[in-house]
Amino acid sequence: MTSHEYMEEAEKVLLHTYNRFQLVLDKGDGVKLYDVDGKEYLDFAAGIAVFALGYNNKKFNDALKAQIDKLIHTSNLYYNVPAINAAKKLAKATGFDRVFFTNSGTEAIEGAIKIARKYAYLKDGNTDHEIIAMEHSFHGRSLGALSVTGNAHYQEPFKPLIGGIKFAKFNDIDSVKSLVNEKTCAIIFETVQGEGGIYPATEEFVKEIRKLCDEKDIVMICDEIQCGMGRTGKMFAFEHYGIKPDVIAVAKALGCGVPVGAFVSNEKIASAMVPGDHGTTYGGNPLATAAVNVVFDLFEEYNILENVNEVSKYLEERLDEVVAEFDNVEARRGKGLMQGLIVTTPVGDIVKKCISNGLLIISAGSDVLRLVPPLIITREDVDKMIDILKKSL
C-alpha cells in the first residue's frame, strides 16, 4: 500500500485525537527515518525526545531480542532480574533511593502525586491537601496528570479533575509563595518546560522552591520526563541548579522507545508508601527494564553526555545564525539538545515545509519550533538540518 492508502485506512479506524502529519513511517537508521514510500527524513524530533540513541542500534536491538527469548512479563508479584538491575542504575544516575517503574510519563506523574499526598497524610491525617503546579506546564493526559497540567484547553471538557490544584506562574517565586498554605503537600514543575514552549527554570526559582519546600516540609517534584536522561547536557536537568528535588518523574528516553517511565524518590518521602498503596501489572516488566539497562549501558559506552555538551554548543551557534538571518525567527531558548526557536509566522506551516523538505521537527506551544534530536547527532547532522531549515523558512 502507498502512504496515501495507509492514511485513509488509519482515519477510518483510529480514534481521532491527532491531526497527524501526512507521512507513514516505516523504518529508521541512526538519525534517519524512512516512510513507506521510501522517502528519507533527517530526524530532529526523536519521537518527541524519546529515541536518544538513534534508530536501529544493534546493541540495543540485540539486548531486547535476547530478553524476548528469555522472559517478557512476570507481574510485580515476583522479582525479576532486569528490573532490579535497572532500578539500581536509575537510582545511581539520579542520586535517589527508590524507584517505581511505570509504563508511561503520565503514570510516573500519577505516582509522584500519590507519594506526595501519602507523605502529607501520614503527617496530619488530613485528606484535603493541595498541590501547586505551573501555568503552561504539561504533565500528561491521565486525569491526575491532566489536573496538574496548566492548559485550560486540555482540561476543560474533562472536568471535574482532581481537587486541590493551584497554578502559579512559572519562574515567579512570589506567585508560588502566595499560594502556599498549611495544606500544601507538593510543588510540581518541569525543570525545563517542554510542550509549553522550551522554558528552562531559572536558577533563582529552583533554589527558592527548594528552600520553601525545606522550610514547610513540602514535597518538591521535578518532571524530568522530557528534559531528563542527558538531554540538557547533565543526566538530569535539576543537576544544573545545585539542588535535589524530593521526587522526580522520568520517561521518554528512559527506554528509548520501549514504553517505560518511573518515579524516583528520596528515602524520606518513599518511606510513606507501604504494600498496597500503589501497583501496576506491566510496570517494570523484564522487557521494559531490559531496555532501561541497555540504555544506561550505551549512554556510558557512547559518552552521550559529552556528545550532547559538544554538539549542542555548535547547534546553538548555528541556530543563533538563523535567528540573525530570518525576520520571522525572533529568538532561541533552551538547554543542550532541547532547543526552541520562537517564530512569528505560523509554526505549523514551517513544520510542514520542513517535513516536505525531508526534516522532522516539531512545535511547542503556539509559536515555537522545537528541536529535540537523538542525542547521538553530529555536527554534520546539525549542518544538514540547518540547510533544510533555512530552505524551509
Ligand SMILES: *Cc1c(COP(=O)(O)O)cnc(C)c1O
Ligand atoms: C511527554 C511528557 C509527559 C507525558 O508522558 P507520556 O509518556 O506521554 O504519558 C509528561 N511530562 C512531560 C514534561 C512530558 O514531556
